[in-house]
Amino acid sequence: xxxxxxxxxxxLTDRFNAVFxxxxxVRALVSSAALGCELCQFLYKQIQSxxxxxxxxxxxxxxxxxxxxxxxxxxxxxEVSPNKLRVQVGSEEGNCISLLICSRDGQxxxxxxxxxxxxxxxxxxxDDPSSKHIRTREVFQDPDCDDLYKTLACWISHCQNRHSxxxxxxxxxxxxxxxxxxPDGSRQPRLVVSEGRLGRYTTLSYRWGRKGQLVxxxxxxxxxxxxxxxxxxxxxxxxxxxxxxxxxFQYLWVDxxxxxxxxxxNDDWETQSSKMREIYTNSCITxxxxxxxxxxxxxxxxxxxxxxINVPFQLADGSPCGVxxxxxxxxxxxxxxxxxxxxxxxxxxxxxxxxxxxxxxxxRCQYGLIVDxxxxxxSTGEPIFTSHAATxxxxxxxxxxxxxxxxxxxxxxxxxxxxxxxxxxxxxxLPAISGLTKDYQRCIPGRYLAGLWETDLLYGLQWRSHPRWxxxxxxxxxxxxxxxxxxxxxxxxxxxxxxxxxEYESAVAISKVLEASVAxxxxxxxxxxxxxxxxxxxxxxxxxxxxxxxxxxxxxxxDSWNPWDGTALFDHEGIPSQxxxxxxxxxxxxxxxxxIAPFAVCLFDEDDVRPHYIECLLLSTRQGIMLHPVEGxxxxxxxxxxxxxxxxxxxxQEQRAIVNII
Numbered sequence: 168x169x170x171x172x173x174x175x176x177x178x179l180t181d182r183f184n185a186v187f188x189x190x191x192x193v194r195a196l197v198s199s200a201a202l203g204c205e206l207c208q209f210l211y212k213q214i215q216s217x218x219x220x221x222x223x224x225x226x227x228x229x230x231x232x233x234x235x236x237x238x239x240x241x242x243x244x245x246e247v248s249p250n251k252l253r254v255q256v257g258s259e260e261g262n263c264i265s266l267l268i269c270s271r272d273g274q275x276x277x278x279x280x281x282x283x284x285x286x287x288x289x290x291x292x293x294d295d296p297s298s299k300h301i302r303t304r305e306v307f308q309d310p311d312c313d314d315l316y317k318t319l320a321c322w323i324s325h326c327q328n329r330h331s332x333x334x335x336x337x338x339x340x341x342x343x344x345x346x347x348x349x350p351d352g353s354r355q356p357r358l359v360v361s362e363g364r365l366g367r368y369t370t371l372s373y374r375w376g377r378k379g380q381l382v383x384x385x386x387x388x389x390x391x392x393x394x395x396x397x398x399x400x401x402x403x404x405x406x407x408x409x410x411x412x413x414x415x416f417q418y419l420w421v422d423x424x425x426x427x428x429x430x431x432x433n434d435d436w437e438t439q440s441s442k443m444r445e446i447y448t449n450s451c452i453t454x455x456x457x458x459x460x461x462x463x464x465x466x467x468x469x470x471x472x473x474x475x476i477n478v479p480f481q482l483a484d485g486s487p488c489g490v491x492x493x494x495x496x497x498x499x500x501x502x503x504x505x506x507x508x509x510x511x512x513x514x515x516x517x518x519x520x521x522x523x524x525x526x527x528x529x530x531r532c533q534y535g536l537i538v539d540x541x542x543x544x545x546s547t548g549e550p551i552f553t554s555h556a557a558t559x560x561x562x563x564x565x566x567x568x569x570x571x572x573x574x575x576x577x578x579x580x581x582x583x584x585x586x587x588x589x590x591x592x593x594x595x596x597l598p599a600i601s602g603l604t605k606d607y608q609r610c611i612p613g614r615y616l617a618g619l620w621e622t623d624l625l626y627g628l629q630w631r632s633h634p635r636w637x638x639x640x641x642x643x644x645x646x647x648x649x650x651x652x653x654x655x656x657x658x659x660x661x662x663x664x665x666x667x668x669x670e671y672e673s674a675v676a677i678s679k680v681l682e683a684s685v686a687x688x689x690x691x692x693x694x695x696x697x698x699x700x701x702x703x704x705x706x707x708x709x710x711x712x713x714x715x716x717x718x719x720x721x722x723x724x725x726d727s728w729n730p731w732d733g734t735a736l737f738d739h740e741g742i743p744s745q746x747x748x749x750x751x752x753x754x755x756x757x758x759x760x761x762x763i764a765p766f767a768v769c770l771f772d773e774d775d776v777r778p779h780y781i782e783c784l785l786l787s788t789r790q791g792i793m794l795h796p797v798e799g800x801x802x803x804x805x806x807x808x809x810x811x812x813x814x815x816x817x818x819x820q821e822q823r824a825i826v827n828i829i
Contacts, residue, residue: 290304296480367451383426402465444512535554593643597645600693617699625678679704781795
């Protein structure tokens with residue numbers, strides 16, 4: 168296809184911090200694309216396909232006054248570049264769309280500030296002259312090809328031998344593993360009882376689904392120890408066996424085959440599920456089947472065709488040097504594997520993972536990660552990993568935790584990402600992270616209480632349900648005071664501030680824990696519970712609630728991070744007769760008319776469970792939980808919500824009482 172005059176003269180260059188002015192504005196880009204310029208069409212399509220609200224359509228560009236923004240292209244230093252071409256917004260004037268190959272650590276050239284809209288990868292073939300300057304190689308279209316397995320083996324070897332964090336000794340094999348046999352079929356897979364022997368093995372993280380899964384039972388255990396017919400296995404398990412074979416490992420652990428699913432009293436399941444920390448931490452590789460909805464689908468699926476376009480590459484002196492491919496970014500959307508509760512701890516505890524996704528593969532280890540099609544080879548031919556330290560993450564990897572504040576901060580940060588996941592059996596919400604909690608107990612002293620930690624119980628109680636997420640309470644799996652009792656999405660207030668030497672407001676204790684206990688129902692102390700009780704002494708007051716969209720809008724402007732739904736708390740003497748009246752939220756209670764101004768904003772745990780009168784227990788300087796009395800039990804309550812005060816109220820803190828929460 169033809170290219171416009173501007174695009175015909177465009178070439179990527181090996182000059183660092185080079186600037187190339189493209190179209191004068193978005194309107195010119197759209198017009199050129201309409202006239203048939205393939206590069207303008209490609210660039211504009213990438214802008215439109217971006218997930219950023221600013222770039223979803225030309226109408227949004229106009230609405231954001233970006234229609235006349237000049238388009239420029241930048242290239243930064245190769246040694247820190249992740250080989251990405253990014254469309255970004257902003258300049259000294261705050262009104263510019265730029266195409267930018269940016270640095271890994273977010274420090275951009277030219278002194279400009281940008282908001283990322285989209286990104287593109289730049290790739291080249293090994294035999295192209297530009298490969299000496301652009302070291303990212305083409306994505307493997309076939310995830311089952313020899314070259315891909317060679318690349319994965321190279322990554323594993325580099326990780327094991329070059330990353331000090333990733334050295335791994337031989338470990339004790341799990342109780343049972345699958346001997347994967349040989350690729351040529353001369354030796355079929357079979358189940359092996361390890362009897363404590365040492366070895367190297369892989370693990371599988373996947374979604375079962377409700378059909379097509381061969382499992383080990385009491386009646387077929389002996390047969391599985393002799394041989395497991397490949398044809399009888401699910402598509403997902405067959406692919407996991409093939410990957411294990413091709414990577415040179417002899418053993419694979421997969422729960423369906425290595426746990427006796429119908430053992431008496433479910434004894435084997437309980438025993439093995441309590442060992443998940445050791446199983447996944449000691450595994451050399453965890454194979455993540457990120458895309459299959461269930462075990463009937465393949466891990467090694469044919470990848471979709473990736474849209475790309477070729478552009479010339481030239482040296483600093485202007486001489487041509489091959490061709491570079493601009494490729495649409497890898498699909499970063501949600502993955503079915505991330506919706507399953509059990510796979511959360513499998514990912515967190517894994518020593519290394521290879522995630523097979525829709526159009527790319529991600530290798531992650533204790534040092535960092537590498538993605539095919541995004542990171543290439545160094546000048547010495549070694550794979551280039553992006554270290555975790557160079558990413559924007561404020562959190563360490565799970566296995567590197569080494570202090571209580573660090574571990575607590577990561578726990579509170581991770582709870583939202585786990586809470587929305589689903590279990591086939593509703594009561595598995597706590598067992599599904601039992602192995603993970605055992606790892607946290609390396610750093611967090613005291614008891615683990617149904618999703619909360621005794622050493623930080625007052626802050627642990629200050630979770631809240633997200634009002635835009637459907638929720639329901641399941642008291643059969645956890646007490647009302649635990650986030651685990653909620654099926655929905657829960658989060659903590661500012662968990663990143665949970666660190667050493669940080670006296671922020673939600674950490675200053677106002678109430679006092681007198682007693683706390685849970686009743687476990689299995690041999691695993693971190694597993695299922697049948698109930699629990701916490702006894703607290705603290706300030707408590709009776710209140711009523713009212714809800715208004717006006718309050719919701721006002722509160723959102725003041726605190727956009729928190730999705731308040733417009734519900735406010737008033738003293739029990741009464742609520743305003745006109746709740747739609749605009750009421751100041753952030754004035755001190757003494758400065759507004761009593762009975763008119765709310766003393767707090769709040770969120771109910773369940774939208775359809777809103778008792779008219781509630782008791783408010785202040786846990787820290789400005790935050791607490793809403794309670795409703797249990798009929799027939801004195802001073803005993805169930806939690807119904809979370810509140811946050813508008814200011815400090817010294818008088819309230821003197822009104823203390825002892826309460827039991829179940």
